[in-house]
Amino acid sequence: MTVRVGVIGTGAIGQDHIRRLECKLSGAKVTAVTDVNQDLARKVANTYAKQATVYANDRELIAARDVDAVLVASWGPAHEASVLAALEAGKRVFCEKPLATTADGCMRIVEAEMAHGKRLVQVGFMRRFDSGYLQLKQALEQELVGEPLMVRCIHRNVESAESYTTDMAITDTLIHEIDVLHWLLNDEYQHVRVLYPKKTKHALPHLQDPQLVLLETKKGVIIQAEIFVNCKYGYDIQCEIAGEEGVISLPDVPAVRLCSNGRKGTEVLQDWKKRFEAAYDVELQAFIDDGLKDEPASGPSAWDGYVAAVTADACVKAQESGREESIELPKKPAFYQHSAATPEQV
Numbered sequence: 001m002t003v004r005v006g007v008i009g010t011g012a013i014g015q016d017h018i019r020r021l022e023c024k025l026s027g028a029k030v031t032a033v034t035d036v037n038q039d040l041a042r043k044v045a046n047t048y049a050k051q052a053t054v055y056a057n058d059r060e061l062i063a064a065r066d067v068d069a070v071l072v073a074s075w076g077p078a079h080e081a082s083v084l085a086a087l088e089a090g091k092r093v094f095c096e097k098p099l100a101t102t103a104d105g106c107m108r109i110v111e112a113e114m115a116h117g118k119r120l121v122q123v124g125f126m127r128r129f130d131s132g133y134l135q136l137k138q139a140l141e142q143e144l145v146g147e148p149l150m151v152r153c154i155h156r157n158v159e160s161a162e163s164y165t166t167d168m169a170i171t172d173t174l175i176h177e178i179d180v181l182h183w184l185l186n187d188e189y190q191h192v193r194v195l196y197p198k199k200t201k202h203a204l205p206h207l208q209d210p211q212l213v214l215l216e217t218k219k220g221v222i223i224q225a226e227i228f229v230n231c232k233y234g235y236d237i238q239c240e241i242a243g244e245e246g247v248i249s250l251p252d253v254p255a256v257r258l259c260s261n262g263r264k265g266t267e268v269l270q271d272w273k274k275r276f277e278a279a280y281d282v283e284l285q286a287f288i289d290d291g292l293k294d295e296p297a298s299g300p301s302a303w304d305g306y307v308a309a310v311t312a313d314a315c316v317k318a319q320e321s322g323r324e325e326s327i328e329l330p331k332k333p334a335f336y337q338h339s340a341a342t343p344e345q346v
């Protein structure tokens with residue numbers, strides 16, 4: 001048995017996922033691709049998946065008889081329509097973050113999936129499958145540091161694209177921390193405030209960079225999240241949790257230590273592909289395995305996508321107001337009670 005995957009969006013991560021589906025993972029093959037840039041779609045199919053049919057658009061791809069599952073890797077604003085079309089066709093769908101660019105859009109997907117009656121959606125929150133974050137989750141579940149009190153995290157990129165805007169620091173970048181931290185803490189967000197430190201000269205005039213986001217959870221944990229997308233030195237993801245009995249942090253990315261020319265140090269990764277390569281493999285293999293067993297999707301759900309979108313909306317509101325904003329969520333439906341990615345997967 002093989003899960004035949006159709007990929008919507010053959011850009012950076014779309015190509016990365018096609019390559020892993022074709023060359024690294026088991027039980028899947030890419031039988032269809034589409035991109036609004038048809039030349040790119042044809043080039044990517046010819047490079048990574050010669051058997052794949054290139055379709056003119058997502059609708060035709062989703063309707064194809066040799067597509068069992070859909071992978072959405074297009075631009076964020078296009079995700080909602082593709083996911084809703086896949087649900088309408090009864091096909092499981094892996095959607096890169098964000099699930100939709102608004103909370104209302106995510107809720108439309110939640111309602112459509114609940115109406116379908118079986119979980120078919122997995123959202124690309126890969127940090128829940130990262131071995132470092134899974135070790136943090138296991139340590140918290142074993143109460144190694146006692147009750148968590150404070151969290152400090154860092155999300156730094158080398159530089160941002162011209163198209164990158166101040167709100168994208170939340171909706172495109174911090175969305176990863178927004179999802180992984182409430183999952184780690186087994187807690188919910190209550191308030192958020194956004195502070196703008198002195199702006200780096202390396203940020204374009206329209207962009208506020210860096211930013212500090214202060215989140216408070218219902219259990220009273222305070223999270224300080226730094227977003228710095230023009231840090232220049234590397235792609236640096238850090239997370240430290242201070243509890244009543246100790247402190248625990250994400251492990252450093254393994255790298256050889258070089259001593260030469262009177263200096264000692266390690267290389268710093270420059271982009272996200274390498275940093276989370278194993279996590280992308282594990283999350284996508286989990287998606288494929290659910291398809292092979294014809295089981296409900298077990299990864300980060302459409303509800304997780306909705307929670308992230310509601311929280312991101314509040315963060316963007318806090319950017320604009322400069323004040324503390326509340327984060328209010330309805331009760332999680334029973335349909336979504338199963339949690340994704342447990343420490344056993346470490």
Ligand SMILES: NC(=O)C1=CN([C@@H]2O[C@H](COP(=O)(O)OP(=O)(O)OC[C@H]3O[C@@H](n4cnc5c(N)ncnc54)[C@H](O)[C@@H]3O)[C@@H](O)[C@H]2O)C=CC1
Pocket residue numbers: 008009010011012013014034035036037040058073074075076078096097098124125126172272276
């Ligand atoms: N989980 C992660 O760590 C990462 C997730 N992403 C997410 O993946 C998505 C894609 O990001 P990138 O690959 O970096 O962007 P990209 O710009 O490199 O690729 C997106 C591709 O989608 C195509 N596209 C746009 N709208 C489309 C539509 N309606 N139908 C078909 N194709 C369409 C574009 O022509 C482009 O080729 C974004 O939502 C982004 O947030 C991106 C990087 C890392």
Ligand SMILES: O=C1[C@H](O)[C@H](O)[C@@H](O)[C@H](O)[C@H]1O
Pocket residue numbers: 157172173176272
């Ligand atoms: O999803 C991603 C990547 O995973 C990086 O962590 C972010 O820095 C980037 O902004 C976003 O596209």
